[in-house]
Amino acid sequence: MRVLERVAALRAREDRVGPAAARGLGVFSLGLGLAGLIAPGALKGALGLRHPSDEVVRTAFGARDFGLGAALLAQPHRPEWMWARVAGDALDIATLIAGDRSDNPKRRALRSALAGVLAVTAADVALALRLGRPAPATGLFGRELPGVARVRGAAGMMGEHLTKKLHLTKKGRLTKKAHLVKKAHLTNKAHLAKKVLPAAVLLARRARLDDKRVLAGGGVALALGAAAVTLAVLNAKKTKGGTSDMPQKGAIERAVTVNMPREALYAQWRDFAQAPRWMEIVESVSETGEGHHWVVRGPGDKRIEYDTVITEDRPGEVLAWESVKGATVRSTNRLEFRDAPGGRGTEIHATMTYHPPGGPLGKVAALVTQKAPELQVRRDLRRFKQLMETGEIATTEGPGAAPSGRDKVKQ
Amino acid sequence: MRALTWHGKHDMRVDTVPDPEIVNPRDIVIKVTSTAICGSDLHAYDGMIPTFQAGDVLGHEFMGIVEEVGPGVKGKAGAPKKGDRVIVPFTIACGSCFFCEKTLFSCCDNSNPAPNQDIADALLGFSPAGLFGYSHMLGGYAGGQAEYARVPFGDVGPQIIPDGVDDDKVLFLTDILPTGWMAAENAQIEPGDTVAVWGCGPVGLFAVQSAFLMGAAEVIAIDHYPHRLELAARFGAKTLNFHEVKVREALTEMTGGRGPDSVIDAVGMEAHGFSPDNLLDFVTQELKLGNTERPHALREAILAVRKGGTVSVPGVYGGFGQNIPLGAIVNKGLTLKSGQTHVQRYTAKLLGMILEGTIDTTFLISHRMSLEDGPKGYKGFKSEQDKYTKVVLKPH
Incomplete structure (x- = not known):
């Protein structure tokens, strides 16, 4: 009896905390969306993302965040808006990872941003799980969350497909050793997909049973994100220890x-x-x-x-x-x-x-x-x-200086 | 012109691209008569070298006939003239900076363009010289696996080849012969020394030859391809097949319990073999978990070398490796020497040795192909290493 009372009490508390947090994230989304809509190029430059299409993408991202922010403020109880935020986070992470290249001069800033987004994602996932599954009739994802069975099935099929393909197309031609190397290489990836993904989903599901753990995890992720940003800022402020006789502020x-x-x-x-x-x-x-x-x-x-x-x-x-x-x-x-x-x-x-x-x-x-x-x-x-x-300045600019397949000549 | 271009992992194509031109006063343009695929090109082929871009022309081992010379080269004493046949060092060097004056040509301050140096600064601390066809971090220069090539500082690098000497005899002066030679030089061999060489690819085989010429009493060559081990044995090396024996135990046994005086890692970032450390590297390298290297050979060499010995590393590494036995370097008092080859330092001397018959490199060539068959050459050199010891392409 006491157990049931405690469960009921927990539920009641959940109902207050969950939606409040969702509203908070709604305001955050709204702000981010506004920034994205007004100055899409600024963020792009600060993070060293350089494809021209990025600007269009950032504007689209801005519109998305703005819309989701509004939706969360209007319906903070609805978990589907939170799940939409999680999906959006995944897109952000993918975009940032694509920009994480060795020739990106803003790599450090980009990585700080990535750490921040990861922390926010953790918070989003925690809150979405807390709010529960969407109601069957209205859920954006239908009746089921993208569940364990589906992920496991897909990973399994992928692994099977890779192994089959390897046997069918390569077996005859590769030497035994090369075959083993190739197989080890492919199965590593397949194994990863097979084992890690379902484990992650399981963890997420189990974590939902204990809200404190979710909140603690989210808190730690947020703290780590904040620490990463602080370190980056501190690092950026360090002087370079120049040897000029006339040190100047901001020089x-x-x-x-x-x-x-x-x-x-x-x-x-x-x-x-x-x-x-x-x-x-x-x-x-x-x-x-x-x-x-x-x-x-x-x-x-x-x-x-x-x-x-x-x-x-x-x-x-x-x-x-x-x-x-x-x-x-x-x-x-x-x-x-x-x-x-x-x-x-x-x-x-x-x-x-x-x-x-x-x-x-x-x-x-x-x-x-x-x-x-x-x-x-x-x-x-x-x-x-x-x-x-x-007596000259080294250059590889222009087709005559460094011919490449990027300047293909029409025949 | 036609050129062999990189379009991504295991994707080489032959494209029609613009012709190279004289851009700077000290440029020359050569008509390429022979160009080889290097083992280090395979690292690029496997997508292991950062900052390649789709469309880049590959190739840093090439020679040919001077087609055009820039105003800064024309009439300069000793510089190549139109019609001369030259070999072209893969390292581009200005000849007048602090590093070139110290004959550290592969560390030239001036051959990597200013914006490209930024990338190298970030990854390596300081930018080395620009190289032909070897990533944008190292200059973004077009390589020589093409019909024509622009060669900057044509008055410094190219070595004129006398008439009547076959391309095959001198082509490897561009990279692998001086690289094998410098590997042996970096091993600081003293007469009577025992030297162990990991990897019997072209560089390893030339390192074996060079080590004997520098007075090594014994050279032990390590690989797993029987044909490559046979070639090493032909030069007098004892051989170890790492699929058949435990390398470190065998080396200790063969050196009376002391270990080789010097060791040479001619393998680099993509070691073969199924040792646990290499498998772990395989996973972290593929998943890009802070690791870009598979330095199994280097680890084994550092542990196998005798106390106070020298570790020479001609094998190519590109980024950051894990689990290097630093304790062994410190506590055994080792010397570690490495570097992209300072080719310009060695070309004249090694050309002399080729002409007088002390060194022969033609045994290495297993395949000759047209430029159009270049992609096949890459594929074979990568997947059938026992048969393909060296591929030479003839663009004209």
């Missing part, structure tokens, strides 16, 4: 060693009109009498023009310039030319600050279009070194 520092005497390097850089040869986004630099007029290509190849004056000029040692008051781009630049120890050429230490037009949005735009100043400084110094040491 970008980068050094390169060039196998040439200081004077020659200074002289080349002092000839500002030549800068477009090694500065990728600079279109032209011309003398203005007091300083220089710069034309650069900003995000979206938008042309940006501004004037600079030289603030320090010690031949063979220091060259510094900065934008004039009221310029569209606010920047300060300082190059120090130092003898490398042991007569091994010259170290060029570059320190710069850069405020593109458009404030924080401008910075995001620069990041997205690979025109972020830190990236440009790094690459420009490398190109300058290449030009000085070899």
